[in-house]
Amino acid sequence: TSSASSLDTSAQFQENNGPTQSTRWDEQQKVFALEQVCGVFRVDLGQMRSLRLFFSDEACTCGQLVVASRESQYKIFHFHHGGLDKLSEVFQQWKYCTETHLKDQQLADEKTCMQFSIRRPKLPSSETHPEENTYKRLDVSAWLHHLNEAGQVEEEYKLQKAIFFGGIDISIRGEVWPFLLHYYSYESTSEEREALRLQKRKEYFEIQEKRLSMTPDEQKDFWRKVQFTVDKDVVRTDRSNQFFRGENNPNVETMRRILLNYAVYNPTIGYSQGMSDLVAPLLAEVLDESDTFWCFVGLMQNTIFISSPRDEDMEKQLMYLRELLRLMHPRFYQHLSSLGEDGLQMLFCHRWILLCFKREFPDAEALRMWEACWAHYQTDYFHLFICVAIVVIYGDDVIEQQLATDQMLLHFGNLAMHMNGELVLRKARSLLYQFHLLPRIPCSLHDLCKLCGTGMWDSGFIPAVECSGHHPECESCPYGGLAEVSSPKPGSEGKRGLKTRDVFAFRK
Template sequence: MAGPLRVDEVVFAKNNVQIMMKNEPNSMVDGYLTIKKRVRSAGRMCSPPCSPPPSLTAHWIPNEKLARSIHSDGGYTFTVDLGKMRSLRLFYDNDKAKGQLVIASRENHFKVLHFPHGGLTQLLAVLQEWSLCSEQIGKPGKEKETDGHMRTFIIQQVALTDEQYHPEEGMFVRLAIDTWQAFHDSNGAVLNSSLIRRIVFFAGVDDAARPLVWPFLFGFYSFNSTREERLIVYRSKEEEFKEIERERISFLSECNEPSIRQVLRKLECDVLRTDRSSPFYSGEGNPNVECLRELLLNYTVYDKEMSYTQGMSDLLSPILSVLQDKVISFWCFTELMKKSQFLSSPKQAISAHLVMLRELIRLLLPEFYHHLALSSESMELVFCHRWFLLFFKREFNESDLLTLWECLWSGHLTEHFHLFIALAIIGVYGYDVLERRLPADEMLMHFTEQAKSMSSSLVLNHARGFLHQLSQYKLLPCSLESLVKQSKIWEDSERPSLVCSQQCEHTKATLVV
């Protein structure tokens, strides 16, 4: 694999940006500000969704020094790696293009840059596109407390070095329709399904190819099935779907049981507020909302024991919006429910997975583990519950979520990749938890406030990196037995030995040097 490539690109440039001199508190000096983006590519084929995140470096030089082309000592210049800062704040004057940029370091040092001649609008666009920072919206009820005159961006701490990325990071591009079709033989069977899963795991699927690829990832179609066999499968499942619909219509028209009626009312309420900001579900009288409702009602008849549980609408919604086929969407959803233990038996399933996650935190994020160990309440990892229940649905915007879900459903390397995604979220977005020593309740609030502002590319890069790091261990605690047995990361090497003690979560592991 080719070594990391780095490309510098100027993404922002503005003259007459002012800085106040330390020794002259009443003196403002005009200067030229540039912000350069450095893109790191792990290989020649790396595409944006799988690329490690870019860094931004700000450089300010006085106009006088710039004009004289002075490159020797003397004169004040200012250079800072924005990725190593704590936060960036934009304060606006009445004219929204003018104001100040306040750069805060993690040591609580501040640098104020003044923009008396505009430029903040363009700077805002740069920050909003930068995956290493997320805009802080504010606490409920206080979103408008600054009356729109301030925007705050929190810089996420990136813990991985080049060596800690997965060795295959950046070797693949997103799976496009032409590539997908090239994997089919003359009868329509998909060749080399393991390579398909590998591509999806590392790079994802193009929007246009998702309706074709997802039915295979969810198991509706077999990869080795021919076109004719898939047509037979579809017609058979369509007839079964119609029978479920008829049963649902008959059942609901005759059912007067209070408990069932209560479940149905909950379903109706959930559907009406699920993803209504998405273009696919927005607007009054949208038929897609009614379709979502009917599919969930069908499921209550299909699986009477489980019926409807809060959260199902969140999981079915993206599937329907991508596939846009009632029959395939319904059966892919049923496959997802078979794989998911979290909605059917949430307490037992989450408890088992939290045991494994705590071990992974202890091994791969020891500093965070030590903070958790200060409180038994913190060790409950309450902030992770929603992540597992909804497969991170509330943590990412729609586009990022689809890429993350594809990585999960690919089944490449491990069936427990959700644990590494959770680990990566903690590693990327948990820096302030450590620095501010947040207790359990504030920890929950901290991660909740990150909702919809997380970057899937950043998280997935870290998650795959953590997965690779785990593969270097010779000994692992027995509490990770399920993960070890159901993972393929040791296929080319000897599986680690499992060791136990009275407290399995505190078993020590030895790292291969």
């Protein structure tokens, strides 16, 4: 619900001549009633901790005004049809906002601790991938151009690159996604894919038959461990999507069967909450039940996104993310470190990784992120660069206000569904490019790109590896990293092509 019209911009600061306590109480009750009934509220801007304007369109007229109180309560005003630019002009003329930019002055009024900033959906050219905007969305014509007469993808790397930068048109997602999720091989012909579908459909119904033929004791155990949770989850997953909307929708039952059958197919993983969030978009695009099942198998097996990772899986993700933040956003990393172990656990981003940003962005933007990650262009961990991009774009409050761990969780949680997904994607691609240019990387990030096909350093040159010094089971760095890197000689700083050992092995 948009609440932009309810903004009380007067921001009057009450002095000694304020209203009586009784009048103030009546006023509070009226405000409370308006909030509950109409979604209308007002705030005293003089008591707020921060004001952030996030423009979402290229014309910079629509977007959100995010107001944060000093108690970490957030109000978000949505400007769907313009007008945010006018409000921005008002704020920029307001002396109280302009004072917040005087970082180096000690201002007497304690209210001047409020932070004010404006974010536009554009990146400076220095922060943009040089190949940004060179690829259009992959449509039917472009897709057919990537196939030869037999239906094989002729150059896998070119297709992945096109999808990474441009995404896939919704009309052909159901045909292209099975390639990205390793259900179809890029080398397969059209005839081979049809034969595979028949074979896999038979296998799928054999798995279902195995589930339906369980003994009573097996059924009871399966209901307790799997089916009870699945039945609760599917009826509340993506119900706003037309594909799953309405009572007794057969597509909901199809999703339920896929999840139950997967738990039989892979009892080690079984089912965990969140897996329905991953299956639903697949089914809505692929449509066929058997094909969706095998695409989901590919999603769980061949991508880094894992719905219910083991502790060591999540810790590896977080370790990579911490190292990327240390390299690319040192101020934020320093803040996390100052909070100790709780801060370094980065609880605010666990949901991003577990549910592939599906709860953070509208479906259209989240699925674009999925496609960019599934393309495996130069890294298998592009989702971590998306995490860094979110922090870079939306994390200023965390640093400037020195937010504690629980306040960080609240800060990013309140921004869910209010962030600009396209801006985040562009920033993430830029960060990947910057990582590509690093002359040195810590050995803790050595494995970040080793699973790629044609990889990040495919020119034959690789960056030098610096040992991070955390190898309790080894006397020396297992990656051939140097404990100390001497200062570069004059004229050699920033030069790429430094070779240590050939420590990067890429998988086809």
